[in-house]
Amino acid sequence: MRATDWPAARGLLIDRRRLLGVLAATGAAVRPGAPNAACRAPSLAALAAEKGLMFGMALTREQVREAPPLVAVALAQAAMLVPGNELKWVRAEPEPGQFDFADADALVDLAHAHGLLSRGHALVWHEALPAWMGPGLTRAEAGAALSRHIKTLCSRYAGRMHSWDVVNEAIEPSGAGPLRRTPFLAALGEDYIARAFALAAEADPDAILTLNEYDLERDTEWQARRRAAMLDLLNRLVRRRVPVRALGVQGHLDPAKGRFDPEVFRGFIRAVASLGLSVFITELDITDRTLPGAVVARDRAAAEETRAYLAAALAEPAVRLVVTWGVSDAYSWVDGNPRTRRTDGLTSRPHLYDAAFRPKPLRAAVAEALRSAPARGIAR
Numbered sequence: 001m002r003a004t005d006w007p008a009a010r011g012l013l014i015d016r017r018r019l020l021g022v023l024a025a026t027g028a029a030v031r032p033g034a035p036n037a038a039c040r041a042p043s044l045a046a047l048a049a050e051k052g053l054m055f056g057m058a059l060t061r062e063q064v065r066e067a068p069p070l071v072a073v074a075l076a077q078a079a080m081l082v083p084g085n086e087l088k089w090v091r092a093e094p095e096p097g098q099f100d101f102a103d104a105d106a107l108v109d110l111a112h113a114h115g116l117l118s119r120g121h122a123l124v125w126h127e128a129l130p131a132w133m134g135p136g137l138t139r140a141e142a143g144a145a146l147s148r149h150i151k152t153l154c155s156r157y158a159g160r161m162h163s164w165d166v167v168n169e170a171i172e173p174s175g176a177g178p179l180r181r182t183p184f185l186a187a188l189g190e191d192y193i194a195r196a197f198a199l200a201a202e203a204d205p206d207a208i209l210t211l212n213e214y215d216l217e218r219d220t221e222w223q224a225r226r227r228a229a230m231l232d233l234l235n236r237l238v239r240r241r242v243p244v245r246a247l248g249v250q251g252h253l254d255p256a257k258g259r260f261d262p263e264v265f266r267g268f269i270r271a272v273a274s275l276g277l278s279v280f281i282t283e284l285d286i287t288d289r290t291l292p293g294a295v296v297a298r299d300r301a302a303a304e305e306t307r308a309y310l311a312a313a314l315a316e317p318a319v320r321l322v323v324t325w326g327v328s329d330a331y332s333w334v335d336g337n338p339r340t341r342r343t344d345g346l347t348s349r350p351h352l353y354d355a356a357f358r359p360k361p362l363r364a365a366v367a368e369a370l371r372s373a374p375a376r377g378i379a380r
C-alpha cells in the first residue's frame with residue numbers, strides 16, 4: 001500500500017469485529033458475546049477520520065513482545081503506528097554501514113498487516129547515536145555517514161512511510177546561536193539540515209518530510225524564543241526550497257513548564273501554516289509531576305490539560321495528524337527521566353490507557369477533542 005492511497009475514512013473500518021480478531025490473534029481471552037465499552041465506542045482513528053485527521057500511536061518491539069493487550073488497543077484505536085525507538089540511529093545502524101532492521105521491520109509489518117500506516121522516527125537526532133557518530137567527525141566523515149544512513153533507511157521503507165521525522169530537536173536557542181550544538185552541526189554547519197532533507201526526498205519522494213521539535217506550545221519567554229527560532233529556521237529552509245513539508249510538534253505536555261494560552265499556540269501554528277507547511281502533533285503525552293497525587297484528581301487535571309491543548313491545535317486546519325507517544329502507563333519514558341518523574345515516588349500516568357490497558361479520562365479527552373474539531377479536507 002502506498003501512503004498516498006490512504007483515504008480519510010480508512011479509520012472507520014476499525015470496528016469491533018476487527019478488535020476481536022486482533023485480541024484473538026494476540027492470544028487474549030475473547031468472549032464474543034460480551035463486548036466491553038471500548039468495543040462499542042468508535043475508535044480514535046474513526047473519530048479522527050471523520051474530521052479528515054489521522055490518529056496514530058507509537059509503540060515499541062519490547063511492548064509487542066511483552067504486552068499483547070497493549071498491541072490490541074493500538075491496532076484497534078490507531079490508523080498509524082510509529083516505531084518508538086527502533087529506527088533511531090543506534091538501533092538501525094549500530095556499526096558504520098551495518099544495519100539492523102529486524103525490530104523496525106517487525107513493527108512496520110505489523111502495521112501493514114492490519115491496514116495501518118507507519119511513520120518514521122527519526123533519521124537525524126543528537127540522542128540515541130552510536131559512539132562512532134559522536135563529536136570529532138571530520139566534515140567528510142559526517143557527510144558520508146549522513147548520506148549512507150538516510151539513503152539506506154528511506155529507500156528501505158519507501159512507499160511504506162506516511163512521513164519521516166528527518167531532523168529531530170534541531171533548535172536550542174540558549175548558546176551561541178539558535179541551533180542545538182550536535183555532532184552534525186559541528187561537522188557540517190547548519191547545512192546538515194538541508195542535506196538531510198534532500199537525501200530523504202531523493203530516497204522516498206512520497207513521504208511527508210518533517211522537522212520535529214518539543215517545547216513549542218507554552219506562553220513563556222523561553223518557549224517564545226524556541227518558537228521564534230523554529231520559525232526563523234523554517235523560513236530559511238522554505239526560502240532555500242528545502243523539501244520540508246511539515247513541522248512535528250511533539251506535544252510532551254508538562255503543566256510545570258508554564259501557562260498554556262491557546263491563542264499563542266494557534267498563532268504559532270498559523271505562522272507555520274503560512275509557510276505552506278502542515279503541522280503534526282507527533283508525541284502527545286503528559287508529564288504529571290506537578291498534578292495531584294490522588295489518581296482521580298490527577299487524571300481529571302491531565303485530561304483537561306490535554307483536551308484544551310488539542311482543542312487549540314485541532315482548531316487550526318494545518319494540523320493533520322495526532323500521534324500519542326505510547327499507549328499505556330505500563331510503559332513510559334517519563335519515569336525514566338529525573339527531570340520528568342514525580343518527586344513523591346508515585347508512578348506517572350502520561351497515557352490514554354492505564355497500566356492494565358483500561359481507558360482513562362485522558363482517552364475520553366482526546367476523543368472529545370477529536371469530536372469537537374472542525375472537519376478538514378482529506379488528510380495525508
Ligand code: 9MR
Binds near residue numbers: 084128168283
Ligand atoms: O520514549 C523514548 C524512550 O523509550 C527512549 O529511551 C528515548 C531515547 O531514545 O527516547 C524516547 O523518546 C523520545 C523521542 O524519541 C524524541 N522526543 C522525546 C521522546 C521522549 O524522551
